[in-house]
Amino acid sequence: MTSTPALSVHDVTRTYGDPGNPVRALDGVTLTVAPGTFTAVMGPSGSGKSTFLNCAAGLESPSSGRILIGGEDVTDWSESRRTVLRREKIGIVFQSFHLMPYLNAEQNVGLPARLAGGRPDKARIRELLAVVGLAERSRHLPAELSGGQQQRVAIARALVGNPAILLADEPTGALDSASARDVLALLRTTVDTLGQTVLMVTHDPVAASYADEVVFMVDGLVAGRMGQPTAEAVAGQMAHLDDLVKVTS
Numbered sequence: 001m002t003s004t005p006a007l008s009v010h011d012v013t014r015t016y017g018d019p020g021n022p023v024r025a026l027d028g029v030t031l032t033v034a035p036g037t038f039t040a041v042m043g044p045s046g047s048g049k050s051t052f053l054n055c056a057a058g059l060e061s062p063s064s065g066r067i068l069i070g071g072e073d074v075t076d077w078s079e080s081r082r083t084v085l086r087r088e089k090i091g092i093v094f095q096s097f098h099l100m101p102y103l104n105a106e107q108n109v110g111l112p113a114r115l116a117g118g119r120p121d122k123a124r125i126r127e128l129l130a131v132v133g134l135a136e137r138s139r140h141l142p143a144e145l146s147g148g149q150q151q152r153v154a155i156a157r158a159l160v161g162n163p164a165i166l167l168a169d170e171p172t173g174a175l176d177s178a179s180a181r182d183v184l185a186l187l188r189t190t191v192d193t194l195g196q197t198v199l200m201v202t203h204d205p206v207a208a209s210y211a212d213e214v215v216f217m218v219d220g221l222v223a224g225r226m227g228q229p230t231a232e233a234v235a236g237q238m239a240h241l242d243d244l245v246k247v248t249s
């Protein structure tokens with residue numbers, strides 16, 4: 001059975017700087033993410049991971065190539081249509097949580113609906129706060145929550161619109177290792193029990209081991225993939241990325 005990919009990226013390039021001296025952050029990335037899967041993107045600093053995630057999130061436009069979210073080609077969408085796309089089809093989680101400090105957990109999770117001019121669905125918010133293990137903390141402000149708890153609120157907020165894909169940019173980068181494990185286990189749970197699709201950029205082999213597949217980026221290209229990753233295997237591959245480039249070039 002074939003199902004529509006949650007995310008489909010075709011030969012995407014992204015060039016920065018002046019045409020005389022361009023920086024090719026993405027050099028022709030092609031990647032398909034099946035629904036209900038957890039993918040980790042790894043690569044050295046400067047390999048194009050953030051640019052890739054920003055393009056997939058509709059936060060920036062590729063210089064060439066196509067991007068499809070849930071089967072819909074969003075490449076040429078206007079900024080206002082992309083704003084709606086991000087609200088309705090994409091959940092984003094950042095390293096630094098990005099919660100509103102003066103809103104409690106419940107209000108933060110309800111914020112996307114308010115920004116869209118609607119009324120938050122209280123039952124759905126309560127359900128999601130329970131999924132992320134914070135049912136008892138719904139009235140707490142971010143400052144009254146640990147880093148791991150704040151990131152779990154951010155995950156609940158990212159899930160509230162039932163997105164086609166959850167994009168996570170180093171979601172454990174600001175956390176201690178125990179909180180990081182909780183957040184990774186939660187992301188895994190959203191895939192296994194809610195059927196969510198997750199794409200996570202990370203530099204941590206342990207984080208990557210929670211994914212179904214790891215995609216290795218080198219110099220703006222997908223240089224290799226690894227299924228059923230273990231932290232050891234990922235760390236080993238990261239130490240020998242040059243070998244991947246030799247195989248693919």
Ligand code: ADP
Binds near residue numbers: 023025043045051052
């Ligand atoms: P990573 O997330 O893997 O560290 P990035 O996607 O941030 O990599 O960057 C890829 C390349 O693109 C790097 O060489 C970086 O310097 C360059 N780059 C990223 N963003 C910009 C920008 N706004 N202007 C110019 N160059 C950029």
